[in-house]
Amino acid sequence: MAKKIFIASTGQNSGKTTTSLSLMFLARKKYGRIGFIKPLGPKPSTYNGLAMDKDAALMAGVFGLDGDIEYMSPVVLYPDSTRKVLDGEIRSEVLLDKIRQATAELEKRCDFLVLEGSGHSGVGSVIGMNNAKIAKTMQAPVMIIAGGGIGNTIDSVSLNLALFRQEQVAVKMVLLNKLIPAKRESSLHYLRRAFAGESFRVDGGFNYTPVLANxxxxxxxxxxxxxxxxxxxxxxxxxxxxxxxxxxxxxxxxxxxxxxxxxxxxxxxxxxxxxxxxxxxxxxxxxxxxxxxxxxxxxxxxxxxxxxxxxxxxxxxxxxxxxxxxxxxxDVSKITVDDREKIDLIRTLADTEIDFEAIDALL
CATH class of the missing domain: 3.40.1390.20 (HprK N-terminal domain-like)
Incomplete structure (x- = not known):
């Protein structure tokens, strides 16, 4: 059975994809077979002739996962998808089953599997498929990516935690991302104090880096x-x-x-x-x-x-x-497979700014 982790966040553009790339790079050093899945894909694209989410296409291109692409993006949303679900033309249970089957197949193929959510934890609720429900369907522990502030970050994390608790999904870590270097230790100190009674770990991710942001x-x-x-x-x-x-x-x-x-x-x-x-x-x-x-x-x-x-x-x-x-x-700059400078920087920073062994030990 593969180790797996579901990457959630408190909002859009928090650094889920950057974190997923980092975990994939780090897992590849320890595990023979790594995999990625974007269960609910709101950004449709085409990769090797197959319709899939842009983030899944990015991971396939960076890590050479062409053999897994039919399972990496089981549900892709198009402009009319919400209407079709609400009108009963598509059943959310069927979509969740596609996610369940794709996850099961990748678990057979991989030793470590990264599952990337979409937006904040409530995204997908309109079709009965928010991030918490999907994480439960995939039976995956959760990492929540949050911003590097204090007050707003504590509020946002608390709000998102409620949805995972409602679905009885285990949150294993809150990772603070886009930290201001001079405030990194202070931010971590206060977030750890705020969540001192919780069962999850609070850790630091990437500092704010213009190369990645611009x-x-x-x-x-x-x-x-x-x-x-x-x-x-x-x-x-x-x-x-x-x-x-x-x-x-x-x-x-x-x-x-x-x-x-x-x-x-x-x-x-x-x-x-x-x-x-x-x-x-x-x-x-x-x-x-x-x-x-x-x-x-x-x-x-x-x-x-x-x-x-x-x-x-x-x-x-x-x-x-x-x-x-x-x-x-x-606009918030999204990483593509051609952004070699950004991808190389992520690979380098992952070694120093992400504690993979701590994450791995939680799974």
């Missing part, structure tokens, strides 16, 4: 729905800062930070020309990740030629500067 140019291209032009080989470059090019050209240059993405309106010829020129200077190549050029006004022919000759990566969109800025800054 988007690549390829991700920004998808957010805006427009192609990357210029040097498309920079598609995986990470933009650590987003800067509105609204000031004078000199002021914008003075404010450049490491690996900045600049949003420059299509009518700002002088600024576009300056940035294109600076891009080919080594000291500025490090600072300029690329451009987003919003606006309905066409870019002038001479400016367009200078942009093309400089090979600076840029994304042209007709939405407004404000809309582009809002879309980019409100």
């Amino acid at each position: 988007p690549t140019l390829g991700r920004i291209s998808k957010i805006l729905g427009c192609p990357l032009s210029g040097d498309v080989r920079e598609v995986l470059r990470i933009a650590h800062h987003v800067q509105l090019g609204a000031a004078s050209a000199q002021r914008v240059a003075d404010l450049l930070e490491d690996s900045s993405l600049l949003l420059v309106n299509s009518s700002r010829d002088e600024l576009l020309v300056m940035l294109a020129s600076l891009y080919n200077l080594p000291e500025y190549r490090r600072k300029i990740a690329g451009l987003v050029i919003p606006g309905l006004a066409p870019v002038s022919k001479i400016t367009q030629k200078i942009l093309a000759d400089s090979n600076i990566p840029y994304i042209r969109t007709e939405i407004t500067n404000a809309e582009a800025f809002t879309r980019i800054t409100s």
Whole structure:
């Protein structure tokens, strides 16, 4: 029988996938056969011709699990799935049975199995398949991923615990993620005090890391729905800062930070020309990740030629500067199989920031 753990969280974008990747890397060092399952997949995609959740596709690609893909994402949700369940066209009992069967098959194939939930613990309740019920169906102990604060984190963990207790599912650990390094020990101290009477362990996960949190140019291209032009080989470059090019050209240059993405309106010829020129200077190549050029006004022919000759990566969109800025800054960057820098960093950090032996001993 495989050891298994269900990764839940207090909310979206808490670091479930990062934690799952970490556990997979660490388990692979100790166990011969590792596996992954996303029982309820709200982000449909296609992998090797098979419909499956994006997180399951990521794990299959990173860990070479192609032989298991038919079991890794047993239930994929589409825009009309909720309606079909509520209308009785699809029965939640049937979906839960698919999850049960897929889990049983992977348990035969694996020594260690990571099960990743969706959103906070109540997600899926509308179709009778929240995370607590799924964890019970899979007969899996739970790890809850929470933020690195104190008051809000204690409140959120307590709220999510109630649902697992209602389903009589064992919560074995609360893992604090995206911790501020200077506050790491303090946060852990107070969370452990708050839950001192509980049977689960409270431990620290990853510190907040900009490389993991910030988007690549390829991700920004998808957010805006427009192609990357210029040097498309920079598609995986990470933009650590987003800067509105609204000031004078000199002021914008003075404010450049490491690996900045600049949003420059299509009518700002002088600024576009300056940035294109600076891009080919080594000291500025490090600072300029690329451009987003919003606006309905066409870019002038001479400016367009200078942009093309400089090979600076840029994304042209007709939405407004404000809309582009809002879309980019409100997005949470999701890891894909092509994000090698992020995946390699996770593998490295997992060794120092995740206590796998402590987790393994709880299962």
